[in-house]
Amino acid sequence: MSRRVHSRWHRPMLAVVLGGTLATACGGPGSGNPQSEATAPSLTTAPTCGTAPVTLSAYFETGFPLPKALTAEFTKQFPNVKWDIREDQFAVITQNAPRVLADDPPDLMRLPQVSELVKNGLLKNLDEYAKVFGWDKWPASQLEQMRLAPGGRTRGEGSLYAMGLNFSMTGVFYNKKLAGKIGMSSPPVTLAEFDELLAKAKQAGIDPIAQFNGGATGGLAFPLQDLMASYGPSGPINQWIFQKPGATIDTPENLQATQHLEKWIKAGYFWKDVNAVDYATMMSRFIDGQGLFMFNGDWESGNLDKQMPEDAGFFLMPPVQKDGARAAMSAPLTFGIGSKAKNAGCAAAFLDWVATDPQARTISVEVGGSHPMGPADASMPQVTPGTVTESTLAAGAQIAKDNGAMDFIANATGAIYAKSWTPQLQKLVAGEQRPDALLKSVQEDYLSQVAGS
Incomplete structure (x- = not known):
């Protein structure tokens, strides 16, 4: 953003x-x-x-x-x-x-x-x-x-x-009219249920996810970090962002999250031109009904209440397990x-x-x-x-209850967002990078930037 x-x-x-x-x-x-x-x-x-x-x-x-x-x-x-x-x-x-x-x-x-x-x-x-x-x-x-x-x-x-x-705080906005077309009466409570809704949207000819990933601030970092929180605890992510000694982003849980994001990419859940879409274009398209879900932050709540009165909803990223704790970038x-x-x-x-x-x-x-x-x-x-x-x-109250607040992975160093996360995620979309290599590359950049700061 x-x-x-x-x-x-x-x-x-x-x-x-x-x-x-x-x-x-x-x-x-x-x-x-x-x-x-x-x-x-x-x-x-x-x-x-x-x-x-x-x-x-x-x-x-x-x-x-x-x-x-x-x-x-x-x-x-x-x-x-x-x-x-x-x-x-x-x-x-x-x-x-x-x-x-x-x-x-x-x-x-x-x-x-x-x-x-x-x-x-x-x-x-x-x-x-x-x-x-x-x-x-x-x-x-x-x-x-x-x-x-x-x-x-x-x-x-x-x-x-x-x-x-x-x-x-970040989470998932959704278009209530489009949700009704695929039988979504309430937000998903597990990641598997979310996957089912994405597949239904694709089958119904509805763009599953409205997201930007163009320019120097790639928006796929939003769903990626949400997926990281679904697969593992938020504590280690915060330790990495806060530059705690020995912290790493290259963990088994984060690899699962990155692989899951790659599955969404290969399934066609993002726009074909996502690597050319900036933030303003994403917002315009979502408000225009070109996307069922959008990973974004509550700073757009007031705007969406005006632009999509009674037609926009919001939920926190669901965990893998039904009773799992919720986490969000906050x-x-x-x-x-x-x-x-x-x-x-x-x-x-x-x-x-x-x-x-x-x-x-x-x-x-x-x-x-x-x-x-x-x-x-x-x-x-x-x-x-x-x-x-x-x-x-209300979602914020849930995050406080679950102690699930995370900082944003883009904030770990001054250059990590523009020079590492964004180009690596753009390569993942283009099929030029693998999930495991992506995390290793970001970690190497992180260590270099921390040592040089």
Whole structure:
């Protein structure tokens, strides 16, 4: 996605968050007096955006309305704050991030994989902000994926270097009208049942899976990781993504998953031109009815509720065994503050407002389709019964119950998505790569990139 798990994904990744304090409902965002960047290392009060005119520079991902909806509401509540927003596709942001953060650092930026950015000193350490705003009192799982040990080598521990606009999660969307044509009255509960539905769709002349795999951010990484979670536990996958010593993606379970994906490819369950389809084209085709299922994230829930009212459904990837635990890519929609950002304190106040202001939390649900971040006792905005947004939020509760949240395999290193997963999966589609060789190649690239970082 570029999203999602992209690390959307790019969102490209859900501990359930229920509710938020109203600390920013009155006055400026945050509390206390504005803090200059010079005093940030020893903050005693939470920074605000003050009352004088300020323009926050931002670098956002094209095609996702949540960030701009939030910035518009922020300016509505605090008219002294204006925005200078630049947008690019996630693949472009991935390539540009080091240069942009070094040469012209924005105050707020949609982030790709962050390890190298931290190692190179390009992202601001947010520990002091976490202390004064109270982020360190939120459920630890919300922030875990954005923590890095000294040197930026190991994720999941250490200092906080990013925040999320919400907690996104991936799964399987489906077209209810097309599902009815093949007798699908409820989502599958096992992988075998899912396979049966795919075969029925193919036999009925319905495109079984709407997916993209073109460009530098291949979308077949979504169903592949879902299949990995069906065949094995999510823990080892997270260890690999977090660069834990000795971690490998080349496991027997992941080989089964990759072989299963290859079976889907050979059975013709994906579009013939899947390697030429980008994310926007996938969404357009799915909304137009050209695909029964689509592997994607809840950031599209609000969009699908508008574009396909009452016609879109959602379910978590089913496990191999009927009673098996569910897992999903689930991660914050990650944003960071440049280490040399001019308005870091104001940007931090915005991030706190996103998680705690009632209207901001409502926007996160209605526009982003995802759980807001924030304190465990924060109230959840109401959602309309029967919507796909209701389904994705319920699925998030299931993932929390099963402790099945995974980061996205595209986030293991800064280059692994564009330079390894994507070309390898494109070769698998073209019949130029085998499942076993694919995993071995990705693992070799991973080790080389980790050693060189």
